[in-house]
Amino acid sequence: MLKKYNYKDLGSEQIRLLVTRNADNANEIGARVESIIERVKSEGDKALFSYSEQFDKVSLNKLFIEFDEIEKLASKIDESEQKALEKAYYNIHKFHLAQISEEAKVETTPGVTCWRETRAIEKVGLYVPGGSAVLPSTFLMLGIPAKIAGCKEIVVCSPPQKNGSINGYIAYCALMLGIKRIYLIGGAQAVAAMALGTESIPKVDKIFGPGNQYVTKAKTIIQSTTDTAIDMPAGPSEVLVIADETTNPAFIAADLLAQAEHGTDSQAILVSTSNKIVEETIIELEKQLTLLPRAEIAAKAIANSYAIITENVDEAMQFSNEYAPEHLIIQTKDWEQLVKKITNAGSVFLGEYTPESAGDYASGTNHTLPTSGFARSYSGVSLESFLKKITFQHISKAGIKNLGPTVETLAELEGLKAHANAVAIRMRD
Numbered sequence: 263m264l265k266k267y268n269y270k271d272l273g274s275e276q277i278r279l280l281v282t283r284n285a286d287n288a289n290e291i292g293a294r295v296e297s298i299i300e301r302v303k304s305e306g307d308k309a310l311f312s313y314s315e316q317f318d319k320v321s322l323n324k325l326f327i328e329f330d331e332i333e334k335l336a337s338k339i340d341e342s343e344q345k346a347l348e349k350a351y352y353n354i355h356k357f358h359l360a361q362i363s364e365e366a367k368v369e370t371t372p373g374v375t376c377w378r379e380t381r382a383i384e385k386v387g388l389y390v391p392g393g394s395a396v397l398p399s400t401f402l403m404l405g406i407p408a409k410i411a412g413c414k415e416i417v418v419c420s421p422p423q424k425n426g427s428i429n430g431y432i433a434y435c436a437l438m439l440g441i442k443r444i445y446l447i448g449g450a451q452a453v454a455a456m457a458l459g460t461e462s463i464p465k466v467d468k469i470f471g472p473g474n475q476y477v478t479k480a481k482t483i484i485q486s487t488t489d490t491a492i493d494m495p496a497g498p499s500e501v502l503v504i505a506d507e508t509t510n511p512a513f514i515a516a517d518l519l520a521q522a523e524h525g526t527d528s529q530a531i532l533v534s535t536s537n538k539i540v541e542e543t544i545i546e547l548e549k550q551l552t553l554l555p556r557a558e559i560a561a562k563a564i565a566n567s568y569a570i571i572t573e574n575v576d577e578a579m580q581f582s583n584e585y586a587p588e589h590l591i592i593q594t595k596d597w598e599q600l601v602k603k604i605t606n607a608g609s610v611f612l613g614e615y616t617p618e619s620a621g622d623y624a625s626g627t628n629h630t631l632p633t634s635g636f637a638r639s640y641s642g643v644s645l646e647s648f649l650k651k652i653t654f655q656h657i658s659k660a661g662i663k664n665l666g667p668t669v670e671t672l673a674e675l676e677g678l679k680a681h682a683n684a685v686a687i688r689m690r691d
C-alpha cells in the first residue's frame with residue numbers, strides 16, 4: 263500500500279530520490295531498444311513482421327489496414343460509443359482550434375520589418391498505444407491537432423490486435439479524422455520505422471504520442487540519432503494530488519487509481535496537510551481496488567507510489583513543483599490561491615469536481631503530456647506541436663541605411679569581414 267513520509271523529515275537527497283522516476287531496468291530497456299532500432303534500420307519490414315510475432319504474438323501478412331477494412335470495423339461499434347467519441351472529438355477540436363494565433367509584423371527600426379509565419383510540419387507520425395489497453399482517446403488527442411495544423415502526411419502506427427487488425431474504436435476515430443491507413447506496428451519498432459522509413463512505412467519529420475518505456479526510450483534515442491524530432495518523452499502515466507483536511511478521501515483514491523490502472527510503472531502521489539485524510543485515503547484505496555478489473559496492475563503501481571504529509575499547502579506545492587507531475591490535481595478549499603504558485607506540471611485539475619479522467623477523454627485539453635519530470639522543461643501536445651514558426655524580414659533601401667552601420671560594427675568586432683561587406687555593398691550610393 264501507499265508508503266507515508268513526513269515532508270519535514272526528508273533531506274534533500276531523499277527528496278531527490280522520491281522525485282526520480284528511473285525504471286529499475288533502465289539499462290536493459292535501453293540496450294533492447296537500441297538493438298530494435300538497429301534491426302529496423304538494417305532489415306526494414308522484415309524486422310517489423312518479426313517483432314510483431316515476438317512482442318505482440320501476431321503473425322501478420324500485411325503491415326497496414328486500409329479504408330475498406332477501417333470502415334467495416336468502425337460500423338460495428340455501438341451508437342452510444344460513437345456518440346461519446348464524437349463528443350470527445352468536438353470538445354478536443356474546439357479547444358485546439360482556439361489555439362490558432364496570428365502575430366503582428368514589427369518594424370524594429372524605420373524600414374526594417376520582421377515577422378513570423380506559421381507552417382505545418384509536413385510529415386508527422388502518430389503513435390497510438392495499444393499494449394495493455396487500446397487508447398482511441400490518444401488517437402483523437404494526436405489526430406485532431408495534426409488535422410487542424412494542416413499536416414500533409416499523417417502516418418499512424420498502433421500495435422496489432424491478436425486477430426491481426428485494429429479495434430473498432432480506433433477505426434471509428436480514423437473515420438472521424440479522415441485517416442485512410444493504419445500501420446499495425448507497436449513499440450520501439452514503430453518509432454524506429456517512422457524515424458528511418460522502411461519499404462512500407464514512410465519516414466516522417468516528427469513523431470508524436472505516448473507509450474510504455476520501450477516506446478519512450480525509442481523516441482529519445484531517435485531524437486538524438488536521426489533527423490526526426492519528437493514531441494516529448496511521454497511515458498508511464500503519473501498523477502500528484504494535493505489535498506487538505508477538507509478533501510474527500512474517496513475522490514482522492516479514485517483519482518490515484520485512475521492513473522495507477524494504466525500500468526505497474528505508473529505513479530500516483532498524494533501530498534496532504536492532513537494525516538487523517540491520508541489514512542482515510544489508504545482505506546478507500548483498498549476498498550476501491552477490489553472493484554477494479556485491473557486491480558493487480560493498479561495495486562503494483564500504488565505499491566511504487568507514496569504519500570507525503572506537509573505542514574501547509576505551500577509546502578505541498580513546493581514538493582509538487584520539485585516532482586513536476588504529468589497531472590496535478592489540487593483539491594484544497596483554497597485551490598485558487600495555489601494556481602500562481604505552480605511552476606512545473608503537465609496539466610492541472612482544479613477543485614473537487616474536476617477529475618483527471620475528464621482531461622484524459624473529453625473536456626478538451628490534450629492528454630499527451632510530459633512524464634518523468636520532463637514537465638520541468640516540456641509542454642504537452644498542442645496545436646503548436648504540429649507547427650513551425652518561420653521568421654521573415656524585409657529591409658528597404660532607407661532601412662539598410664539605418665541598420666547597416668550597427669551590423670557593420672558588430673561584424674567587424676567579431677572579425678567577420680564578409681558579413682560587414684554584405685551590408686556595406688548595399689549602402690553605397
Ligand SMILES: NC(=O)c1ccc[n+]([C@@H]2O[C@H](COP(=O)([O-])OP(=O)(O)OC[C@H]3O[C@@H](n4cnc5c(N)ncnc54)[C@H](O)[C@@H]3O)[C@@H](O)[C@H]2O)c1
Binds near residue numbers: 474525
Ligand atoms: N504520458 C502520456 O501522455 C500518456 C498517455 C497515454 C498513455 N500513456 C502511457 O502509455 C503506456 C502504454 O503502454 P502499453 O504497454 O499499454 O502500450 P504501448 O503501445 O506503449 O506498447 C506496446 C508495445 O510495446 C512493445 N513491447 C512490449 N513488451 C516488450 C518487450 N519486452 N520488449 C520490447 N518491446 C516490448 C510491443 O511492441 C508492444 O506492441 C502506459 O504506460 C500509459 O501509462 C501515457
Ligand SMILES: N[C@H](CO)Cc1c[nH]c[nH+]1
Binds near residue numbers: 498499524588
Ligand atoms: N492518463 C493518460 C495520460 O497519462 C491518458 C489516457 C488515455 N486513456 C485514458 N487515459
Ligand SMILES: [Zn+2]
Binds near residue numbers: 524
Ligand atoms: Zn488515463
